[in-house]
Amino acid sequence: MVDVRVTRTAQVPDPLRVQRYQKAPELGPRLLFFSGGSALNGVSRRLQHYTHNSIHLVTPFDSGGSSAKLREAFDMPAIGDLRSRLMALADDSILGHPEVYRLFTHRLPKDGEPPALRATLDALVSGHHPLTADISNPMRRLICHQLGFFREAMPADFDLRGASIGNLILAGGYLNNHQQLDPIIFLFSKLVHVRGTVRAVVNKDYHLAVTLEDGRRVLGQHRITGKEVAPLTSPIAGIELSASRDRDEPVTAKLRKKNRRLIASAELICYPPGSFYSSLLANLLPEGVGRAIHANRCPKVFIPNSSPDPEQAGMGLEQQVSVLLDTLRRDIGEARPAHELVNFVLLDRARGDYPGELSDAFLNELGITLIDTRLIGESGTPHYDPDLLATALLSLV
Template structure:
């Protein structure tokens, strides 16, 4: 039996109810890597404590790359930043831990000074460690000591995230599994939502361009650490390693599948289209779980220029997401709603094709005045009003 209701954006009654009792708020699920969703997440936690964030562990750039190269582990940078975005920032949370997790070593200091600072963190004498009380302080010191003991002499500490180093120690100390240490720290900093990697596996991204070139590694796609792509991405896959093309397959775990199936709304949010969004949809079982959830699936496109989207205008991206559905099961869709700002120009919209794909366009105010970015409050109000 299907029950329909008239959609109102924003729905002030629903929003008031959620904000009054966020502990019982709806379960919004986001497929997202990167930092694009962090500001939205900080607002979201005031409406619901039940959101789920599946982030990509396939990044290969930044400080995460040093840990991945050292320990052959999944990328944890996006995981750590989203945990902090959802952390309770009131006195009921752990503001001292928040400060520590978001701290980075200087990019300018010499290696000897950085090693001394690392030793002070491990010993508990660092200014950021001292205010943290036991047992949290001892737990953090233990994980940092594991990381310190296991890294090589040439490990690059400049710009390294302390939060990443703590999570890496927990990973190494828990039989190369991320979930136990992430769950523990989520409880200790009172994360108001759940954050998980979509899979707990150390793989990379492989892409084939229309020019015939093959590119391995997320860091080679974003245009941040290398030159922007000169040819559109033709297809993308999970790859074992960065040296040679080696297609890999990994399946969604039962708990992640349950998260997707149980969500009140699934959102494909703004962010790097391939390395943050599509990457999360590559493991076996993700598309099936999305299709099997009868609740709204919403795509919010990027604003501005995403180097990965070269040759991928809006309609092509929408068509790709819609193609996740099984043509044999016409009632199971992977995308229902294209959510757009009412005034922004996203490029050409083929309404007839969208109707054939079963995708409804909903336009509302998502961008605040005099800004070329999404307003965190407006986006949250629109999504929450659909649940």
């Protein structure tokens, strides 16, 4: 057997190639995304109409919102972003069990009283609540069984206000499967017909830690993103993992073999828009990720945020590319050529609100190609249009 690398001239967008994928999405390409949060959910919903084989490695490091309550109660990885991506890729048509989709996306009232919320949860566990009663057996028994594990383990003072039922089911399955995420994610995927593969990049109860340019250390993703607390007042200089959200305990995570195989199988690797440090770079921190990316010779695409990101204060486009490359090279142990880690930067200069410029000299020195094409719609805001972005990426495969 001989390995041969074949290159071609790509048209972006390529209507014929995209149309072919749309006709047979079950045979679509294996696009891999390193992401977390909700920034990619719109693209994921559109992507499932072109391919059922996309791969999503998601950060389990969120330390805010409803995920924080579950993490504090059970010392577990964050599952909110995983559940969100699973739902974005779920078949919500009549063929995909929409009654299960409704249950998994339901949230308890934010202003509910504790006794009423517990009564609602008990009704869901027993199968008597309309949301669970609407699901036929044996699926209903299976779902209620996982939710029952959560109910049994739930601390007496657990705050159910605004809780996502999907998160509670995932937490119950995690507890029921010896503190492992993969089995319950697999089950969850089958229940809602997820069109793609979603997996946590690591299965550990770790947190994010950043060092600021002024020397301070900040622990916990919720303190980094600027969404739940005041934005950082100094630019971020570096990001690592910590074993604790409240104590600085540096730790190293390792990429699992099954995730290494997923990276090796990708036909295109995408560093997508979203929170630059806590979503994108966080996924690249585990030992082995950079090496796995480097070993795959498929196209690798960086898509900068099209509007300001609080985590990128003071960073221009060229610095973003440099930081991305530096993060990947940390794992490889030597200065590999940039074009072996990033081949393309994809953006829409005419409509995006990007900080700074990408000069020809900078890109030429790195061997990276700029693709400047229509990615933003007519809404008047510089946000990527999910369909335009999805079709641009599909054109490169």
